[in-house]
Amino acid sequence: METTGTAQRTAWEQRSLPPVEQLRSDLWSVPVPIPHNPLRYVNVYLFALDGGGLGLLDTGWESEAGWSALTEGLASVGGSIADVRGVLVTHLHFDHLGLAARVREASGAWVAMHPADADAVRRLTATEAQAAVDAEVAFLVRLGAPREEALGDVGGAENLSGFHRMAVPDRLLGDGDHAAFPGWTLRAVHTPGHTPGHLCFAEERTGLLFSGDHVLPRISPNVSSTTGGSADPLRDYLDSLAAVRDLDPSEVLPGHEWRFRGLAERTDALTAHHERRLTELLGAIREHPGSTPWDLAAHLTWSRPWEQYARRMRIFAVTETDAHLRLLASRGLVVGDGGAVPTWTLRPR
Template sequence: MEITGTAQHAAWQSRTLPPVERLRDGLWSVPVPIPHNPLRYVSVYAFALDGGGLGLIDTGWESDASWTALTDGLAAIGGGVDDVRGVLVTHLHFDHLGLAARVREASGAWVAMHPADASAVQKLSRTSAEDAVAAEIEFLVGLGAPRADALADVGGAENLSGFLRMAVPDRLLEDGDHAAFPGWSLRAVHTPGHTPGHLCFAEERTGLFFSGDHVLPRISPNVSSTNRGEPDPLRSFLDSLAGVRDLEPTEVLPAHEWRFRGLADRVDSLTAHHETRLTELLAAIGEHPGSTPWDLAAHLTWSRPWEQYERRMRIFAVTETDAHLRLLASRGLVRSDGGAVPTWTLRPR
């Protein structure tokens, strides 16, 4: 894999925000910070459109600091938020969709997503923060979390209230649809796994591939089970990786970290990472049969000692463990006891 976003990579190493960059004629990357998050920023991609105006891929986290970074970044390329005609959203997460409502209010721009994520956003918009908190707590308890730990990790309604006010999209994009960005040929590529409606965008004129969170150069995106989500999200993710492996783009432009070349190599590394993780989980089940997803997560290797995991980090770890369990079950390697809080054992061969 070849790093092409050298300024982004250097900024990552120095723990600073990378610069606004002109990538091609009429195409720029604008870093928008994510407060208190190890990913640091999302790369918003801005396109000059034939006939005037700008198109965006993603918008950034909803906060005043992020809004300032986005508006200042657009000013640096000679435009402004009021020039935005349309927004393509790779997926429903807050660091990608969060500012879309402000952009639409300021410019009248349309917002487009895949139907699967659009449906989820619509449901969230009709849910109270209190109900969302209660549902997440019950989901974690159903994975084996002690109720007190689930309450502590999810926190109060104020922690989720902003997520329930995200922009419901005006337009829907299915796999293979072309976005209405005049002068560009952006084909939507449905890549479920990270979310059910995750979209990448293949720019057919330049060969660029905007990979969202589906393929990142350094880390694997979180692939988790969710309340009322996909039944086997890791299988979907791995299938989606295989689906883009052989596209041979001229450059991969992800939503985080830095640009790179070598999509096939990176897909192979991500696939191998998850197979290694599945093997580790099988060993943990063999050593601790009858364990819940909550218990098994504590027996896996993470980036820091398990005792340091809490709140959202622990939630992601446990739900990611559950996603791996579901794939092992679909492969016929493990089975649960079918109880209200499932426990897992190896399936005899």
């Protein structure tokens, strides 16, 4: 792999926000901060459109700091929110979709995403916050969490209030569809896994690949089971990695961290990471048969000691463990006991 976003990587290493960068005469990257999050910022991409106006790929987390970063980034290239004609959204997560509603209200721009994530956004915006909390707690309990710990990790309804302000898209893009950005040939590539409707965008004229959270240069994106989500999200993700591996883009422009070249090498590394993780999980099940996903997560290797995991970080770890269990089950390597809170053992040979 070759790092092409050297200013982005330097800023990352210095724990600072990278600069707005002009990547081509008609394309810029604008970092929008994520509050209290180790990812630090989202790369928003700004396109100059033929005939006038601007297009956005993702928008950033909804916050005053995020809005300031976005509007100041637009101003730095001679534009404003009023110039935005359309917003492409790679996926439904708040750090990518959060500011889309405010952008649309200020500019009249359309907002487009994949139908699967659009359906999820409609459900989220129509669900009472407390009902969403109750559903997530119940899901964690089914994964083996003690109810009180699940309640503490999910937190109160106020933590989910922002979801009611998310933009329900007014345009849909399926696999192979082209975005309505005049002067660009942005082809949507459906890459489920991180979310059911995650989209990458292959720019056919320049060879650029906007990879969202599907392929990042340093970390593996979270792939988790969710309430009402895919039955086998990790299988979806690995299939999606294979689908983009041989695109051979001139450069990969991700949603976080820094730009790079070497997509095939990076997808191979991500695939190998998950295979190692599956092997580690099999070992944990062998040593602790009859365990729940909540129990098994504590026996896996994480970026810090398990005792330091709590709240959203622990939820992501447990639901990611469950996603790996589902893939092992679909491969016929483990079996659940079928109980209300399933426990897992190796499938007898």
